[in-house]
Amino acid sequence: MVGFLNFVIGFVVSLLIGAFGIYVGARVIADRDDYEYAILTALVGAFVWWLVAGLFSLIPLVGGLIGSILGLLAWVYVINARYPGGWGKAIGIALVAYITVWVVLFALNVVGFLSAGALGIPGV
Numbered sequence: 133m134v135g136f137l138n139f140v141i142g143f144v145v146s147l148l149i150g151a152f153g154i155y156v157g158a159r160v161i162a163d164r165d166d167y168e169y170a171i172l173t174a175l176v177g178a179f180v181w182w183l184v185a186g187l188f189s190l191i192p193l194v195g196g197l198i199g200s201i202l203g204l205l206a207w208v209y210v211i212n213a214r215y216p217g218g219w220g221k222a223i224g225i226a227l228v229a230y231i232t233v234w235v236v237l238f239a240l241n242v243v244g245f246l247s248a249g250a251l252g253i254p255g256v
Contacts (some may be wrong), residue, residue, distance in 0.1 A: 149236055150174040150253045151228075154211070157228035162215045169214070174253070177210040181254045200254075207254050229253055 136251035148171070173185035185203030189195045233253045 147171065147174055147178075149233060150178065152236065153229035153231075153233035153253050154225065157211075157225035160228050161221050161224040162217050164215060173211060173214045176214075177207045178254075180210050181207040185254070204254055213232040219256055 151167065151171040151174040154173050154177075158164040158170060158173075159213075181203040184206040185199040188199030188202050191198060208219070208222050208226050211225050212219055215225060217221065230253060246256050
């Protein structure tokens with residue numbers, strides 16, 4: 133039971149951190165101010181990235197690289213579909229989200245509070 137509770141807490145914290153990155157990116161790039169919207173975007177983006185990267189990683193030899201690239205493109209596609217402004221702004225939101233999440237995770241690791249990734253931001 134404790135393992136499951138730890139999983140749920142880790143999932144929620146990771147989702148909230150990933151959503152925060154998308155929220156900051158959307159706020160800076162697309163002038164959108166809706167954290168709940170960012171949470172759903174992070175959740176959908178994480179699922180789509182996991183699905184695409186996982187499916188293409190089954191291809192022998194080059195599948196992992198192709199899966200990672202296509203998974204990242206699928207994640208940016210989700211951002212593009214959910215926020216206005218086209219692919220340029222979606223890429224901008226993604227870049228700001230990455231930077232924001234790296235800063236947050238670094239700060240949390242420095243103070244010893246958290247050592248985790250961020251759901252909704254691939255590779256972090």
